[in-house]
Amino acid sequence: MSVDAESTQPILQSYVGFDSITSQIEKKLLKRGFQFNVMVVGQSGLGKSTLINTIFASHLIDSKGRTQPDEPTRQTVEIHSFTETVVERGVKLRLNIVDTPGYGDQVNNENCWEPIIKYIKDQHSSFLRKELTAMRDRFIQDTRIHCCLFFISPTGHSLKPIDIVVLKKLTEVVNVVPVIAKSDSLTIEERIAFKHRIKEEMAFHNIKLYPYESDEDDEQDAALNESIQDLIPFAVVGSEKTIVVDGKTVRGRQNRWGVINVENENHCEFIHLRNFLTRTHLQDLIETTSLIHYESFRSKQLLALKENGQQQQQQHH
Amino acid sequence: MSHPRRPGNRKNVKKGFQFTLMVVGASGLGRTTFINTLCDAEVVPKRECDEPEMAHIEEGIKIKPYTVELDEDGVKISLTVVDTPGFGDMIDNEYCFQEILGYLEQQYDDILSEESRIKRNRRFRDNRVHALLYFIAPTGHSLREIDIELMKRLSPRINIIPVIGKSDSLTPGELADFKKRVMEDIAHHKIPIYNFPYDPEEDDDETVEENSELRSLLPFALIGCEEEVTVNGRKVRGRQYPWGVVEVDNPQHCDFVKLRYALLSSHFQDLKEITHDYLYENYRTEKLSRSTDSASDNDSGEEDEHSRLKEEQFKKEEGKLKEIEDRVQRELKEKQQELWTKEQQLMSLEANQVQVQ
Numbered sequence: 207m208s209v210d211a212e213s214t215q216p217i218l219q220s221y222v223g224f225d226s227i228t229s230q231i232e233k234k235l236l237k238r239g240f241q242f243n244v245m246v247v248g249q250s251g252l253g254k255s256t257l258i259n260t261i262f263a264s265h266l267i268d269s270k271g272r273t274q275p276d277e278p279t280r281q282t283v284e285i286h287s288f289t290e291t292v293v294e295r296g297v298k299l300r301l302n303i304v305d306t307p308g309y310g311d312q313v314n315n316e317n318c319w320e321p322i323i324k325y326i327k328d329q330h331s332s333f334l335r336k337e338l339t340a341m342r343d344r345f346i347q348d349t350r351i352h353c354c355l356f357f358i359s360p361t362g363h364s365l366k367p368i369d370i371v372v373l374k375k376l377t378e379v380v381n382v383v384p385v386i387a388k389s390d391s392l393t394i395e396e397r398i399a400f401k402h403r404i405k406e407e408m409a410f411h412n413i414k415l416y417p418y419e420s421d422e423d424d425e426q427d428a429a430l431n432e433s434i435q436d437l438i439p440f441a442v443v444g445s446e447k448t449i450v451v452d453g454k455t456v457r458g459r460q461n462r463w464g465v466i467n468v469e470n471e472n473h474c475e476f477i478h479l480r481n482f483l484t485r486t487h488l489q490d491l492i493e494t495t496s497l498i499h500y501e502s503f504r505s506k507q508l509l510a511l512k513e514n515g516q517q518q519q520q521q522h523h
Numbered sequence: 524m525s526h527p528r529r530p531g532n533r534k535n536v537k538k539g540f541q542f543t544l545m546v547v548g549a550s551g552l553g554r555t556t557f558i559n560t561l562c563d564a565e566v567v568p569k570r571e572c573d574e575p576e577m578a579h580i581e582e583g584i585k586i587k588p589y590t591v592e593l594d595e596d597g598v599k600i601s602l603t604v605v606d607t608p609g610f611g612d613m614i615d616n617e618y619c620f621q622e623i624l625g626y627l628e629q630q631y632d633d634i635l636s637e638e639s640r641i642k643r644n645r646r647f648r649d650n651r652v653h654a655l656l657y658f659i660a661p662t663g664h665s666l667r668e669i670d671i672e673l674m675k676r677l678s679p680r681i682n683i684i685p686v687i688g689k690s691d692s693l694t695p696g697e698l699a700d701f702k703k704r705v706m707e708d709i710a711h712h713k714i715p716i717y718n719f720p721y722d723p724e725e726d727d728d729e730t731v732e733e734n735s736e737l738r739s740l741l742p743f744a745l746i747g748c749e750e751e752v753t754v755n756g757r758k759v760r761g762r763q764y765p766w767g768v769v770e771v772d773n774p775q776h777c778d779f780v781k782l783r784y785a786l787l788s789s790h791f792q793d794l795k796e797i798t799h800d801y802l803y804e805n806y807r808t809e810k811l812s813r814s815t816d817s818a819s820d821n822d823s824g825e826e827d828e829h830s831r832l833k834e835e836q837f838k839k840e841e842g843k844l845k846e847i848e849d850r851v852q853r854e855l856k857e858k859q860q861e862l863w864t865k866e867q868q869l870m871s872l873e874a875n876q877v878q879v880q
Contacts, residue, residue, distance in 0.1 A: 215746045249832050251662020271664030273704060275711030279668040314615040320803070359660075360692075361551020370579040391692035393762055400848050406575040459694050462775055464767025 239298035240289070241348050242488065243329075247301070247322060248357025248374070249310040252387035257355070257444035258303055260457060260468060261480050265446060272308035280308035283321045302369050304351065310368060319372045326351050326379050330503040352495045353416070353483065354380045357387040358439055360394045364403045373413050379499055381416035381491055384482070389441035389474055390459065392468050397441050403438055417487065418494065430486065440479040443468050539592075539599030542652065542791045546604060547623065547673065548658025551612035552688030556747030557656075558604050560760065560771060561783060562591050565749065567606055584609040584619045586626050595787050602787070603651060611669055620676050627652055627680045631806045639847060641854055651803065653794045654717065655681045655784065658688040659742060663697050665704040676715045680802060682717035682794050685709070690744035690777055691769045692764065694763070698744055699781075705742050716741070717797070719790065735787055743778040746771055811843040812836065 246254040255269040267288055272279060286305040291298055306322050309315075326440060329350045336346045354376055358369060365373075376382050384404070408415065415438060417431045445468045449458040459466040468476045485493070548554045555567045566589050585608050593600045605626075610619050630651045637647050655677060659670055685705065687693075693701060709716060718741060721734040748771045752763045761770040767792055770776050837854075 250667070251664050269664070271662065272666075273664055275704070275708045276664065279671070311667055313672055314617055314863060316615050359551060360689075361549075363551050364575075364578045366612055367579050367581045371614070388661075390690050390764070391689045393764055403575070403578075407578040410575040411579065461691070461694055461767070461769075463691075463769050464764065466764075466766050470765075 215318040218458070218491055223235055236296060236298070238345070239300055241300045241302070242490075242493065243302040243349060243351050243353075244302065245306065245322075245326070245351045245354045245380070246357065247306050247354060247372070249359060249385060250307060252278050252357040252359060253444050254305065254357055254387070256446060257385070257387070257442060258357065259446050260444040260476065261483060262292060262301065264292065266292075266301065267303055269304060270305060278312060280346075283308040283318050285321060285325045299317055302349065315368055319367075319375055323375055323379060326354075326376075330379075331507070333500065334504055334507060348492075350495050350500060351380050352491045354382045358384055358404065360388050360391050360400070360454045362392055362400050364400075365407050370407065370411055373408070374411060377414050379503070381494060381499070383416055383479075384439035385479060386439050386441040388443065390443045391440070401439060401441070416494070417490070421442075434478075434482055434487075437475060437478055439474075440475045440482075442476045442479055444476070465510070538793065539601055541603070541649070542787070542795065543588075543603040543605065543652045543654075544786065545607065545623075545627075545652045545655045545872045546658070547607045547610055547655060548688055549660065550608065550670075552658040552660055553745065553747040554604065554658055554688065555659075556749060557688070557745055558589070559749050560608060560747045560779070561786075562589065562593060562602065565590050566604065581613040582609050583613065583637075584622050586622065588751070593787065598788075600787060600791075600830055603650075609653070618671060620673060623673075624680065626676060627677070628806065631680070632810075634803065635807055635810065639850075641851065641858070649750075651798055652681055653791065653798045655683050657683055657685050658745075659685055659705065661687055661689055661692045661701070661767070663693060665701075666708040671712055671714070673710070674716065675712065678715045680806065682797055682802070683714075684717050684782075684785050685742035686782070687742050687744045691746050693744075702740075702744070704740060717794065719785070733789065737781065737790075740778050740781060743782045745779055745782070746777040747779075769787045808840070811847075 207308055217445045246258060248254050250271050255267045258267055259265050270286065284307050286307060287302060288305070289300060289302045291300050293299070301461050304325070309322065311483070312318065333346060333348065333350055336342055356369075356373060356376065358365065373382065373384070386392070386397070386400065386404075392400060415435075417434055418429075419431070423431065443459065443466055445457045445459050445466075447457065447459070449460055449465055449467075450456075451458065451465055451467055456470075459468070467473050471477055543852060546554050546558060555569075558567050559565050569588075585606060586643065587608065588603050588605045590835045593602050610616075610623075613619075630649075634649065634651060637643060644673055657670070657674060659666065670685075674685070677683060687698075687701070687705075690698060698805075719734040719737040721731050726734075746762065746769055748760050750760070750762075750763050751758045752761045752768055753759075754761065754768050754770065759768070759770045760772055761768045771779050774780050
């Protein structure tokens with residue numbers, strides 16, 4: 207917001223009360239509820255469903271892993287969308303979780319990312335169509351993916367060729383947050399080295415991850431974003447089971463050699479990821495999807511439509 | 524079928540045994556670390572930190588044998604470990620299976636042609652692979668497509684022992700469930716793995732107990748570690764986590780010790796015998812009867828057809844054997860001819876000498 211150098215802000219003689227607009231907005235928004243669409247992408251067995259359930263502290267989705275011997279292996283990537291409404295202190299959050307079972311699980315994974323990219327674009331497309339309709343809904347239901355959690359296998363070496371290809375394509379159309387799954391199989395040194403390698407590789411391939419830098423950020427935002435960018439990819443461990451540690455009930459995993467406390471920052475970065483997604487950047491994820499990814503899709507589509515129209519006109523002449 | 528090691532065989536003890544083990548699995552499952560842990564030495568060099576520019580390049584699978592001399596309780600073992608870096612790392616992994624299969628069959632081909640020679644090389648090195656450790660990812664679900672495909676395709680040529688890599692990412696409950704599901708999967712797809720066979724009627728109780736215990740551990744839960752850490756004052760090979768230390772040599776933590784003993788002490792003889800007496804023989808029969816065309820007429824009567832096919836196969840095999848016989852005869856004749864020519868030369872030389880004198 208720019209302030210005219212010449213004019214000075216008028217001083218209010220008495221309390222007007224327009225500052226209550228924030229609570230007016232809040233009241234309306236609370237009534238309407240919020241919508242958050244998150245997609246998980248990664249090979250089966252990396253703990254995707256468990257992590258979602260851990261982040262939102264409830265059993266929202268079931269693992270799509272193959273558990274019966276007579277169950278055939280999936281031959282294509284499927285898109286499974288699941289909606290559930292969670293409420294916290296009167297705030298309604300409509301959560302839409304999009305799972306992508308079959309990704310990276312075949313012997314030949316050529317083009318396994320195409321159904322995923324198509325799905326993301328289809329949501330933009332459907333939103334655009336609804337926007338452009340003459341008689342459109344007052345509030346268009348938002349199915350656009352606000353965040354894509356990309357699961358990296360904890361090999362400890364580097365990204366796989368397929369990861370690089372898919373990350374490049376995903377970051378062009380959606381906010382991508384990479385996580386190192388099942389990071390309890392990496393020692394701290396291995397984790398640090400692995401993260402360093404991954405960051406180098408992403409920088410080399412110019413892969414743009416969320417959060418993006420913005421001129422609008424103030425010092426505080428910029429500092430927070432920088433600390434997030436330092437942490438990415440988040441080394442996480444998920445668990446729906448609880449264990450008692452020092453008298454406290456925490457979510458964790460019990461082994462013969464110790465107990466992993468998911469909520470302990472010395473054990474893994476789950477808390478950082480959870481806070482990032484829900485407590486600090488939830489609104490920003492939704493907004494950047496609209497302001498950056500959707501806008502870019504929209505302008506490309508409209509330009510294409512315009513060129514199409516012009517070509518047709520020329521043909522008529 | 525398994526024989527306990529014969530202690531009194533001095534000659535073999537001095538000479539030592541030879542054993543070849545192949546290790547297959549996607550990168551990052553602890554394959555290389557396992558090899559080094561098994562040999563207690565850095566046999567396979569640690570993966571160099573490639574440049575970040577290399578991450579997206581699909582290099583394809585490589586087959587790398589390493590030989591190391593081990594001493595197991597006074598018994599010398601010449602262990603060859605064949606590593607297969609690059610398996611499963613590409614976007615399309617169809618090619619990997621063929622590479623490995625080709626390598627295994629190549630070793631069989633070498634033996635086959637060596638056996639058929641008239642003059643055999645006494646120092647011929649037998650490079651046949653006696654066992655394949657296949658590393659399964661610790662997903663906690665069950666087998667992936669690539670796991671099933673690999674084991675199906677390679678089991679006719681080699682003893683496959685499935686193992687779980689990086690098994691410390693599973694809790695004891697998860698591990699037990701996972702093992703059960705993997706074995707159910709293997710049974711369902713009828714994959715013939717090496718499952719420590721025994722005959723409850725023929726074998727003694729000790730053998731039956733030993734083998735059924737090992738069978739119950741399948742797939743073996745593995746952890747690899749080359750570094751030592753200190754736990755309660757003692758030095759152990761293990762991985763230090765913020766929540767505790769996983770010890771490689773602790774049978775409560777993983778199955779490494781049991782597998783190592785089976786591979787290098789109790790069961791390598793059995794693995795070698797199966798490779799030679801069964802797997803190699805099958806390959807040999809298939810290969811020798813492969814070149815003749817298989818004419819399958821569409822006659823009625825399944826039984827007739829079945830017995831006729833068998834007859835045909837017998838004839839084929841007979842024909843093949845006859846071919847080999849003929850070839851051997853030919854080579855014998857050639858050698859005889861050679862000898863005769865040389866004799867003639869020698870005689871003429873002698874005659875010349877006499878003349879000169």
